[in-house]
Amino acid sequence: MRERSPIIVAIDTTDLAEVNSLIEATRNSVSVYKFGLEFYLKFGLETLQSLIRRFDIELFLDLKLHDIPNTVAGASRSIASLKPLFLTVHATGGTKMIRAAADALPETKIAAVTILTSLDDEEMKRIGFTGSLSQQVLALTELALESGAKAVVSSAREVSEIKRRFPSAITITPGQAVTI
Numbered sequence: 001m002r003e004r005s006p007i008i009v010a011i012d013t014t015d016l017a018e019v020n021s022l023i024e025a026t027r028n029s030v031s032v033y034k035f036g037l038e039f040y041l042k043f044g045l046e047t048l049q050s051l052i053r054r055f056d057i058e059l060f061l062d063l064k065l066h067d068i069p070n071t072v073a074g075a076s077r078s079i080a081s082l083k084p085l086f087l088t089v090h091a092t093g094g095t096k097m098i099r100a101a102a103d104a105l106p107e108t109k110i111a112a113v114t115i116l117t118s119l120d121d122e123e124m125k126r127i128g129f130t131g132s133l134s135q136q137v138l139a140l141t142e143l144a145l146e147s148g149a150k151a152v153v154s155s156a157r158e159v160s161e162i163k164r165r166f167p168s169a170i171t172i173t174p175g176q177a178v179t180i
Contacts, residue, residue, distance in 0.1 A: 008060055008172070010034045014042045023055050032085055034060035048082055059084040064113055066090035069100035076104035086111045086151060086172075091140035095147040102148030111151035111172055112144030114158070134158055138165065145169055 009030050011019055023033060035048060040063060052059055061084040065072045072089065079087070089101050091112035102110045114137040115124070121133050129136050137158045142165075144152055151170035152162060159171045 004032065004058070005030045008032045008034050010036075010062075010175070011039060012036065014039055016043075016047075019051070023051065023057065027055055027057065032058045032060050034062050034086075036062040037064065045079065045082060052082070060086040060088075060111075062086075062088045064088045064090055065097075065101060066093045067097070069096040072097050073100040073104040076101045076108075080105060084108050088113050088153060089149070091144040091149070091152070095143060098144055098147035098149050109150040109170065110144075110148060111153050111170070112140065112147075112149040113153045114140040114144070115154070117155045117174060134161070138162065141166060141169065 007030050009022065009026055009032070011022065011033055013019060013022075033051075040048070040061065048059065048061075051057065059082055061079060061082065063075070063079075065075055065087070066089065067075070072093065076087065084105070086109050087101065087105060088111045089098055091098065091114050098110060098112060115133055119127075119133070124133055124136065131139075134157070137154050138161060141152045141154070141162050145166055151172055153172045153174070154162060156173045159173060162169060162171055
């Protein structure tokens with residue numbers, strides 16, 4: 001495996017020809033590729049295994065698991081053969097759920113999604129959160145890291161404060177899509 005780039009390419013398509021083209025065009029500069037729930041549900045384990053072998057890439061599996069701990073542990077074990085570098089779970093699933101994922105996949109970096117970037121302060125209040133969005137991101141980051149997560153997913157606005165308070169945390173921020 002080549003040296004790991006800090007850039008992760010999001011594969012946000014279910015068009016296999018486009019997936020192959022995108023990986024082929026970037027694989028000399030990027031080693032980690034993020035595949036989400038839509039891709040996984042359409043193509044499953046075998047297609048991901050094939051892409052990993054064919055292109056010698058590392059997998060960021062963005063499933064955003066959020067269920068009871070036993071179900072999350074089982075789901076995590078079901079994708080163990082993929083050996084994902086990252087697997088996402090929702091931090092709002094709580095300590096036991098995050099720990100269940102981390103225990104089920106000890107070689108995988110569990111990445112806890114703090115607050116979806118589609119939510120604003122108003123929507124957060126409607127859901128029942130108190131305090132600002134930034135405060136919630138920091139609180140969920142702390143919970144996630146204490147529960148076994150190695151990374152957190154947040155907007156770029158919170159990264160500086162996350163890194164200041166939790167220097168060992170891996171921070172992942174969604175970027176803007178570009179066409180190659």
